[in-house]
Amino acid sequence: MPEPDTAVFFEVFNEIGIIEQLSRTILEARMPAGLIAPHFTVLNHLTRVGDGQTPIDMARAFQVPKTSMTHTLKGLEQHGLIETRPNPDDGRSKQVWLTDKGRALRSDIIASLGPDFQFLSEHFDTAKLSEIRPVLTALRIFLDENRHMVGKTMSIETTS
Amino acid sequence: MPEPDTAVFFEVFNEIGIIEQLSRTILEARMPAGLIAPHFTVLNHLTRVGDGQTPIDMARAFQVPKTSMTHTLKGLEQHGLIETRPNPDDGRSKQVWLTDKGRALRSDIIASLGPDFQFLSEHFDTAKLSEIRPVLTALRIFLDENRHMVGKTMSIETTS
DNA sequence: TGAGTATAGTTCAATATCGCACCAGAATGA
DNA sequence: TCATTCTGGTGCGATATTGAACTATACTCA
DSSP: OOOTTTHHHHHHHHHHHHHHHHHHHHHHHTSOTTOOHHHHHHHHHHHHHOSOBOHHHHHHHHTOOHHHHHHHHHHHHHTTSEEEEEOTTOTTOEEEEEOHHHHHHHHHHHHHHHHHHHHHHHHSOHHHHHHHHHHHHHHHHHHHHTTTTSTTTOOGGGTO | OOOTTTHHHHHHHHHHHHHHHHHHHHHHHTSOTTOOHHHHHHHHHHHHHOSOBOHHHHHHHHTOOHHHHHHHHHHHHHTTSEEEEEOTTOTTOEEEEEOHHHHHHHHHHHHHHHHHHHHHHHHSOHHHHHHHHHHHHHHHHHHHHTTTTSTTTOOGGGTO
16 A cells, blocks of 8 residues: 555546446447447537537547547448538548437437436435536546646547 | 436536546556556456456456456466466356466556656545545446346346 | 648557357256 | 256457558648
């Protein structure tokens, strides 16, 4: 036990890793065959922050390499859930737009998660979750802003 | 906004997904080439709960499919970080043991994360993390125990 | 304005994840 | 005890993830 102070990070990251695994499985169980969590994440993001995002913006938002975003978008496009158009402001870039089918699918998935979340909220104190949410958000923002300060000056290639 | 009450799950899972991504990147930046987060997770688990676990036990502990565990263990064994021996109590099964090299690597990785966590703890209120940790633990346990209640009666194959 | 540099996106290859099918050994129960 | 069922583990194939290298466009600044 070298650092009593920093051990919390270890514990918290550990729990978060397992919760991520479990929650992803719940989500994917409600998604159509051929689509997985990252696809939903994109549909959801475009709905919330608005259409017309560029792939690189979304790669940064989710902290995934841009090659992963390329792959995810390809899958969404093949399923007719998004459309891409050239970015009028930048010839290198694309903009991503939801199709009606994409919007509908997002709604359907959220609706089908309703019973799951209903069950969860009946058996787990959602007030606790409301309490921790701001801390998680702060932690996410902090890690995001300082990702070049930890882990070896993280590879430039990773996202930018 | 269909369900005001269950939306917290959505938000919390969303934050957790991004934090998982970021923290995994930090960890992997401190790991030797050819090894990734799941390898560390196993080394750490074996150190904490003790040697001699079976692969299926660990697959359940981390909520990953058993085929994924097979793959992860294969990598660890090739690197000489673990050894597997037949389980004397069950002819179908194996037991997994840490080698000295495996123990040493875990220590080294944790040590090399020291400065990262040091930085984090200097700039982020660890008291907040201590506060949310029990809630995360409770959530993890709850999701784990009820994973057959949500997401379609999750595939039996997934882990068992 | 042109040379050098930076950035968005893709292709490619290596590895990871995971469902399916299968095998071998264990547990159950008539 | 032996037929049936269950369980731990692996091989395999399809898909996902990601770093490296590359192309095309944009930016910078002398």
